[in-house]
């Protein structure tokens with residue numbers, strides 16, 4: 001089985017978000033970049049499938065400029081066999097999806113996170129599936145492969161759905177599909193020599209253009225209420241905050 | 245310009261988030277057509293008129309009683325064409341968002357999800373999106389003639405504007421290939437208030453000490469007609485079901501009131517709650533980081549404060 005795992009290169013979840021150049025550019029100052037946490041689940045599940053099903057290979061793909069290579073190498077250290085980097089800025093969902101789709105033909109399973117944690121579009125999987133004419137499901141919290149049959153659990157509001165489909169397919173993953181894997185020393189050493197192919201983007205038709213960024217308004221100071229006077233909280237929520 | 249709104253139902257009722265989508269489309273100042281798929285009672289369909297829909301396309305086919313994403317996307321794409329609609333508006337959800345994405349590809353439309361405000365059309369068609377998991381916003385121009393907009397909760401407040409809608413049965417030939425993924429079963433809490441749509445959320449963390457203590461939290465939720473949520477370790481430990489997990493890697497909520505009990509306020513948890521209007525934090529540690537993100541705080545033991553709070557809420561009602 002051939003698995004393609006799509007990874008985003010995103011600010012660590014503890015990052016303070018800031019913009020420069022009059023709110024037009026993301027401020028990378030002091031920001032550490034990681035494999036998107038949801039993509040990390042997808043990668044972990046792909047590696048588990050590779051360990052369980054003989055003859056399985058795992059390729060990772062990232063749409064990003066050269067600064068994403070340490071993130072890609074980390075995915076190789078976790079256990080992917082090889083990698084593709086599409087040399088372009090991942091500006092919007094459709095652009096990223098069309099770049100991935102251009103390389104995803106021939107794979108049985110295309111896995112990625114349910115969303116990237118920078119732009120939170122949450123749709124690249126659905127668009128890749130649509131572009132390839134194969135099913136796509138998200139957010140998938142359980143995925144088992146038996147031959148060409150795939151059994152999945154998909155989270156829905158207030159519960160979950162059991163879904164079955166036939167390969168090939170695309171899945172947007174989330175926990176508890178697998179546990180995040182940490183690269184070991186041998187993985188890190190071998191990742192240095194694993195193939196990382198750099199390709200140019202195909203087409204550049206962007207139908208969405210980001211004009212500027214903005215931070216939310218700062219929150220006021222917290223009002224503390226004594227634990228001996230809980231009723232006051234209820235009164236304040238009703239009369240002051242007007243949320244009851 | 246005419247706008248098509250995909251309306252979702254749950255347990256035979258129109259979802260509140262879809263009413264917000266209708267209001268949003270109405271406020272865009274154009275003709276609004278709603279499309280509803282699957283069995284739903286006539287009065288529910290008619291109620292859409294009150295929120296601003298002029299026409300409701302109702303697609304009845306037993307194959308669509310299950311929310312099959314691929315098939316829904318095909319039907320809605322066809323309806324956009326037939327209605328001459330340039331814009332599709334719907335609410336972000338586990339069904340709506342993937343449907344929107346597929347329609348956008350099929351219709352060659354510009355797409356934006358997590359949209360939080362009405363578009364500005366003074367120079368191009370620009371929408372404001374929530375990004376970095378609620379930590380920032382972006383303004384994006386949707387350049388194609390056709391546009392698909394998926395709304396975050398509260399992008400518009402559902403509001404009755406009067407008026408009535410014409411209900412039109414809408415028949416579409418379904419394609420078998422769109423049913424290749426099979427929904428085998430659905431497990432869903434019934435009758436509960438859905439967490440992503442709730443106006444009040446009562447959420448517990450590891451400070452609740454174990455699943456056997458959730459009773460006092462559920463009592464408060466019941467008194468407030470609130471949905472219940474939890475932190476990630478709580479669902480990891482199986483104290484609560486996974487769909488209650490709030491935060492960066494879980495559900496993002498945007499209620500009027502979020503009450504956090506025994507949750508430390510890690511940045512990844514805050515990412516899921518930062519769109520709440522009012523946050524109350526109850527924690528026995530005065531230095532818990534969550535207090536910095538709160539509107540109201542009580543330093544105290546959950547096991548002492550919760551029953552008192554429930555009693556106070558019941559006394560007020």
Ligand SMILES: Cc1cc2nc3c(=O)[nH]c(=O)nc-3n(C[C@H](O)[C@H](O)[C@H](O)COP(=O)(O)OP(=O)(O)OC[C@H]3O[C@@H](n4cnc5c(N)ncnc54)[C@H](O)[C@@H]3O)c2cc1C
Pocket residue numbers: 013037448449450451452474475476477478489490491492493494505506507508509510511512513516526527528529532544545546547
């Ligand atoms: C990539 C990544 C993604 C993550 N995503 C999420 C996410 O989506 N959601 C999420 O929640 N976390 C997430 N986390 C985990 C997050 O970092 C924290 O570990 C987690 O939120 C802590 O949960 P908690 O507050 O319940 O537990 P703790 O941090 O253990 O806090 C328990 C709190 O309870 C208080 N307490 C104890 N006893 C009592 C009592 N009797 N009465 C009152 N208060 C009491 C304590 O003072 C403490 O503040 C993520 C982490 C990473 C690295």
